[in-house]
Amino acid sequence: MKKKEIELKKFEDEYMIKVKGGKYKPSFANELKEVFDIEVCKYPTTQKMWLEVMENNPSEFKGDDRPVETVSWWEALEYCNRLSEKYGLELVYELSKSSEGILMIKELGRKIVSPDKANFKNTEGFRLPTEVEWEWFASGGQKAIEQGTFKYIYSGSNNIDEVAWYYENIGKFDDASTQDVGLKNSNQLGLYDCSGNVWEWCYDTIEFDENGDYKNIKNGNFYIYKAFDLSNTYRR
Numbered sequence: 719m720k721k722k723e724i725e726l727k728k729f730e731d732e733y734m735i736k737v738k739g740g741k742y743k744p745s746f747a748n749e750l751k752e753v754f755d756i757e758v759c760k761y762p763t764t765q766k767m768w769l770e771v772m773e774n775n776p777s778e779f780k781g782d783d784r785p786v787e788t789v790s791w792w793e794a795l796e797y798c799n800r801l802s803e804k805y806g807l808e809l810v811y812e813l814s815k816s817s818e819g820i821l822m823i824k825e826l827g828r829k830i831v832s833p834d835k836a837n838f839k840n841t842e843g844f845r846l847p848t849e850v851e852w853e854w855f856a857s858g859g860q861k862a863i864e865q866g867t868f869k870y871i872y873s874g875s876n877n878i879d880e881v882a883w884y885y886e887n888i889g890k891f892d893d894a895s896t897q898d899v900g901l902k903n904s905n906q907l908g909l910y911d912c913s914g915n916v917w918e919w920c921y922d923t924i925e926f927d928e929n930g931d932y933k934n935i936k937n938g939n940f941y942i943y944k945a946f947d948l949s950n951t952y953r954r
Contacts, residue, residue: 722806729805733767735760735908740860742868744853753854754839758847761785761899762911762918763797771800779895785916787896794846794919795821802843810838810845846921856913858906865906873912874905881905882914 719727739754762785769775776788789797792813799809812822812830823836824843838845847855862868874881880903888894900910912918 720806722804726805726807730757733759733761737855737907738860740854740863742854742857742863744850746849746853751850753851753859756847756851756855758855758907758909760904760909762916764899768797771804772797777896781896781898783898783900784896785899785911787916789919791919798844798846807843808841810841810843846919849920849922852918852920855907855909856905862906867906873909874903878913882911884914 734757737753737756737758739752739756741750741752743750764783765775765777765780765786766782768777768786768789772793775786776793777784777786778788795811795813799811799813802809808826808828809824812824814821821833822830823833823838823841824830825837825840826842829840838848856873857868858865858870858874862870870876872878872881878884879887882902883897885894888897896915899915902910902914904910905912
């Protein structure tokens with residue numbers, strides 16, 4: 719094996735979970751959606767992971783094992799590309815800093831397509847999950863369906879304190895901060911912090927202004943007050 723292949727295997731063993739695909743009806747759709755087999759990072763991206771790739775740490779609440787925050791959608795795409803480059807994978811996103819707002823998708827075979835025509839199944843490198851993918855794996859995927867636990871309110875439990883950091887179990891808002899990843903229980907797939915701690919970016923655009931500034935942020939909002947804001951289907 720080549721050096722980058724060995725390093726990628728080590729990264730996958732430490733951080734990644736293989737998620738079996740399937741069909742389900744998301745909370746935001748009226749019809750079944752299909753998710754293909756994917757690999758998902760078991761934790762939100764930590765500050766240590768971000769720093770190793772991006773060589774900066776924009777986070778307000780510092781800590782190697784805390785999730786990185788204060789990151790824009792475009793910066794998250796750039797991180798994915800740099801991570802792909804680090805491990806010798808074909809980049810997914812064609813980003814143009816000179817033409818902000820223009821984004822193309824690189825499929826295998828160096829085929830470059832517009833986002834509305836992209837088939838992410840044909841990509842190789844690291845990327846943000848789609849909204850359909852996020853709700854699938856946050857809810858526990860096929861494993862949760864088979865267990866009868868797919869409709870849990872939170873990611874992995876109906877008991878919020880078992881799986882999520884939020885206002886009432888962190889402390890007063892003025893004194894609160896993010897927490898190290900992986901301290902609460904995982905969900906059915908072995909994924910941590912899909913509810914609570916920090917917001918998580920998805921690839922899809924749900925609401926946006928003329929500049930495309932507002933992108934879809936899925937559950938995991940650190941700045942929340944109410945427990946129901948952390949549910950797998952609550953959409954901002």
